[in-house]
Amino acid sequence: MGLALIVGIIFIAILGTPLFIVMALAALGAFTLSEVEVSAVAVEIYRLASAPTLLTIPLFTFAGYIMAESNAPKRLLRLAEAALGWIPGGVAIVSLVICAFFTAFTGASGVTIIALGGLLYPILKNEGYSEKFSLGLITTSGSLGLLFPPSLPIILYGLVANVDIDELFKAGIIPGTLLIVILSFWSIRNGALKMTRKKFDFNELVSAFKACFFEALLPVAVLYGIYGGLTTATEAAALTAFYILIVECFIYRDLNIFKDIPRVTLDSMALVGGILLILCCALGLTNYLVDEEVPMQILETMRTFLTNKYSFLLFLNIFLLVVGSLMDIFSAIIVVVPLIVPIAQEFDIHPIHLAIIFLTNLEIGYITPPVGINLFISSFRFKKPITELYRSSFPFLILLLIALVIITYIPQLSLFWVE
Numbered sequence: 001m002g003l004a005l006i007v008g009i010i011f012i013a014i015l016g017t018p019l020f021i022v023m024a025l026a027a028l029g030a031f032t033l034s035e036v037e038v039s040a041v042a043v044e045i046y047r048l049a050s051a052p053t054l055l056t057i058p059l060f061t062f063a064g065y066i067m068a069e070s071n072a073p074k075r076l077l078r079l080a081e082a083a084l085g086w087i088p089g090g091v092a093i094v095s096l097v098i099c100a101f102f103t104a105f106t107g108a109s110g111v112t113i114i115a116l117g118g119l120l121y122p123i124l125k126n127e128g129y130s131e132k133f134s135l136g137l138i139t140t141s142g143s144l145g146l147l148f149p150p151s152l153p154i155i156l157y158g159l160v161a162n163v164d165i166d167e168l169f170k171a172g173i174i175p176g177t178l179l180i181v182i183l184s185f186w187s188i189r190n191g192a193l194k195m196t197r198k199k200f201d202f203n204e205l206v207s208a209f210k211a212c213f214f215e216a217l218l219p220v221a222v223l224y225g226i227y228g229g230l231t232t233a234t235e236a237a238a239l240t241a242f243y244i245l246i247v248e249c250f251i252y253r254d255l256n257i258f259k260d261i262p263r264v265t266l267d268s269m270a271l272v273g274g275i276l277l278i279l280c281c282a283l284g285l286t287n288y289l290v291d292e293e294v295p296m297q298i299l300e301t302m303r304t305f306l307t308n309k310y311s312f313l314l315f316l317n318i319f320l321l322v323v324g325s326l327m328d329i330f331s332a333i334i335v336v337v338p339l340i341v342p343i344a345q346e347f348d349i350h351p352i353h354l355a356i357i358f359l360t361n362l363e364i365g366y367i368t369p370p371v372g373i374n375l376f377i378s379s380f381r382f383k384k385p386i387t388e389l390y391r392s393s394f395p396f397l398i399l400l401l402i403a404l405v406i407i408t409y410i411p412q413l414s415l416f417w418v419e
Contacts, residue, residue: 005029020277023335027284034288041284048283052234053155053165058272059237060150063244064106065268066261067215068115070254075212076101077119082208086200091127092187095120096141096180101219103145106152110377113142117381133190136392139378140183140400143366146329146359147176150222150237153329153359156275160283160337163351165233166226170417171352175360175407182403183396214247275330282331286338298343309347313408316340317361324365325372332362356414360407364400367393 009029013022024041031038048054067073080094087093098120103112117138124134146153149169158165209216222240225231231239249257255264306312323332337358344354366374375389407413 005033020274020281023278023285024281027281027288030285030288034292036288036291041281041287044283044287045280048159048280051159052232053159055234056150056155056165056237057152057275058269059234059241060105060155061152061272062265062268063237063241064102065111065264066241066244066248066255068102068106068111069260069264070248070252072212072215072248072252072254073098073102073116073119075208076215077116077123079205079208079212079216082201082205086198087188089184089188089190090198091123092129092133092137092190093184095124095137096144096183096187099138099141100145100148100176100180103141103143104148104151104219105145110142110373112145113138113374113377113381117378121382129190132388132392135378135382135384135389136394136396137183137187139374139389139393140367140396142374142377143363144179144183145176146363147172147179147356149173149226150233150240151359152275153333153362154355155233156279156330156333157337157355157359160279160333161341161351161355163355167352167418168355169223169226169233171356171414172359174413174416175356175403178406178413179360179363179400179403182399186395186399214251218243278331279334282334286335290338290342294339296342298339302343306347309349310409312344312347313349313357316344316357317404317408320358320361321365321368324362325368325370326365328373329359329362329365332365333358350411350415352418353411353414357404357408360404364397364404367397367400 009022009026012025027041028038031041077094077098080097081091084090084094084097095116099112099116102116106112120138121134124137125131129137145151149172151172154168154172155165157163158168218240221243222236225236225239226233245257245261248255249261255261302312302315306315320332320336323336327335340358341351341354345351349357366372369375369390375386375393378384379386379389
């Protein structure tokens with residue numbers, strides 16, 4: 001009967017059945033075969049629903065989608081260009097920073113590429129960057145902000161792994177900055193080949209800052225509120241959503257609260273609903289795997305081949321890169337994290353450091369061939385063959401892998417603000 005269940009689940013998965021249904025059937029079937037009450041699945045769902053930080057997911061996502069639908073990208077792009085556009089490679093660095101900002105708030109790289117790609121691509125081309133460089137930069141930048149607060153994957157990882165989300169927010173700042181710095185040097189190298197240079201214009205900088213004053217203050221206010229002890233992450237999320245709604249609808253008036261906000265709400269909550277459905281169903285399955293000591297069985301097998309934490313980290317990176325190229329980051333967090341956390345503990349990997357390694361791998365997985373999701377989104381957005389996106393993003397993939405090695409084997413980068 002167990003074999004029939006496995007074959008049946010694999011069959012319906014091949015047919016394209018939604019992931020949450022596959023996971024729910026697997027969990028219910030596994031508990032039934034083990035003669036355990038299926039109410040164990042409901043208990044996990046209740047545990048999730050009672051987590052106070054769960055509210056941060058829909059609230060930050062809603063705020064990010066409002067910003068993406070408004071003219072905030074244009075205003076913030078103008079500010080970043082005024083501040084950084086005068087240096088070699090400045091326009092490319094501006095693109096990296098703006099994309100990281102929006103990905104941190106929307107939590108979905110697809111939103112960043114769709115919303116900002118049309119703005120940034122012609123700007124990069126007009127500055128003399130090659131089509132290959134421009135496509136690679138935008139494709140890579142789509143997932144660049146996943147290590148910065150209030151990134152949705154960070155929140156989800158904290159919920160699943162039972163790790164302090166505030167600590168994760170702090171831990172991701174230096175590694176996330178490292179990724180931007182490494183890609184910025186590559187942009188400067190390419191930008192140094194361009195003939196045109198913009199002069200720094202202080203008046204334009206002031207004007208651009210005034211134009212996006214309320215939006216530019218947002219990340220500073222969120223971080224100060226959380227780490228200054230003024231708000232919890234959940235309260236910061238609620239304030240952010242309310243603040244952005246007021247700013248975009250009543251101060252800048254980019255969106256109509258009756259015409260646009262219902263549509264934005266529907267789009268953002270569709271993403272959140274999908275994540276929560278998968279999360280609820282997957283938690284039951286992972287609870288079964290943990291009860292059956294599957295991670296410990298995997299650990300005993302791995303000990304035959306892996307003798308120390310450094311070899312384990314190498315294996316982990318390879319495994320997660322494959323996972324990241326095949327699964328979206330939310331499903332990967334829900335399914336894989338409960339399995340690797342106890343194994344990493346046995347190899348004495350700090351849980352915060354593990355989180356940053358995990359999220360960095362999944363971030364890179366977005367542009368890893370053959371099926372990294374950013375590659376397909378950019379292919380659709382810019383109407384280019386997928387093979388052309390492979391070639392365009394390859395130099396950026398190599399640079400991010402170098403950064404991954406640094407982040408993996410220098411844990412102080414992740415733990416500097418934590419310990």
